[in-house]
Amino acid sequence: MGRPLAVDEIILGANAHIFLGKSESKVGDEEYFYGKKYTVAGILESTGIGIDDAGFLTMDSVYDMAKISDKSAVMKLDVKPGDVSAFMVDVKPDATRSEVARRIEVEVPGVAVVTSKELMSSSVASQLDSLMPWLRLIGIVFWVIVVLMIGALFSTIVNERRREIGLLQAVGATRRFIFQLVMLEAMQLTVIGGIVGLAVGAVAILLLKGVVASSVGIAYLWPGSGYVVVFVAGYLVMSIITGILAALYPAIVASRLEPYQAIRTGE
């Protein structure tokens, strides 16, 4: 939003409109909660968990809503000024969550701290913990297979283009040029593959995030734009490295072909 929430405004979860008996809610709509009118200031993206059904107000709005609810609402909202059921603490990236939780419990008596990991069901958390090393290993194995497959592909391409390579040398191409030609083509291929992979991955996440979130009870939240930029850049750099490693041997072979032999065997 880029501004503080006003006392007569509310932010709705992605599915809150269902509880209002509507097919959808839009920013600017006016809705009644416990007899008090609020303007919808924003609608959250779907997370797949309970906060999709909730509404978010300022503390003053909640106390005000509770104050008038016994007169204006069917059911009284029992929240007294100063009542708080929970705070959410945004922990800095370099801080240790367990250490922050321990310090809060020590310094604020009577408060129970629950970390985000503990919010997940313990079975999901433990399954993820045990799966991660295997997922990393599978990722590495797949990457090695991809490098070998692209290497085999480029060996075939070089073999099929022997005559073309020989002809290029005959008209003045240096070994370095031939080497760079093969490497550049491999990098182009892997970067295009990387971009397609990113796009397919993003579409898959968009389509399946709700299913995954509801089945394991974990909210899916898009990471910050900085993280996304770093991830995409890292992914593309990895694509280039994959291309370089895969095409290195075929490129060396291509650059060392003798023009006459290359032309004749390619005929």
Added chain:
Amino acid sequence: MIELTNATKTYDSGGGLIRAVDDVTLTVRDGEFVAVVGHSGSGKTTLVSLMGGLTKPTSGNIFIGGTDIWTLDNLNLARLRSEKIGFCFQFSSLIPTLNSIDNVRLPASFAGGERGGLERAMSLLETVGVTDKAKAYPAELSGGQQRRVAIARSLVNEPRIMLADEPTGDLDEQTEVDIMKLFQGLNQQGVTIVMVTHSQKLAAQAGRILTMTAGVVAEGIATGDAGV
């Protein structure tokens, strides 16, 4: 000047060593028009490939302009092929992903000079009579047109030596006449031409004829040589 001194090129055919060029010593002087004739498999193509630095002799030396070309590093050898020698092969030698004009300009791009300009490339296509095919890709050209574009390409860097391996093979008679006229014109301008051919009629148009038999070179047409 092209000089071969005791040049030998052998190949391992799997069934033993083949001496494609066998201890050849010869000199082609600047401005000569030499025809190389002989049976298929007699070593003609290997001989011109040795002359052009496309293959390294198993033994012996190849000199161009007094320089032993196999003492040059890769960069200078590539430059020599690009700037001093024009190649015309017996098959379609155009790069399939480039159109005619870009094929013609290709050697100039390796030479790094200014000879690869559009005007010059068009002028060369005009010289070989395929201006209307400047934007066409090799697959859209007939065999004769491809050969003409290849000749235009071989001339782009104004080489002093033209090595032509059966430049008129499988072409119609008129195209053959046109290409030979072109070579005669180049030779009159001082370009040294070494042309491999099966045709006695074409060989007769050269100033000097070399006959190859089993890798060995002899001056003139060998008596009873059925390959000529």
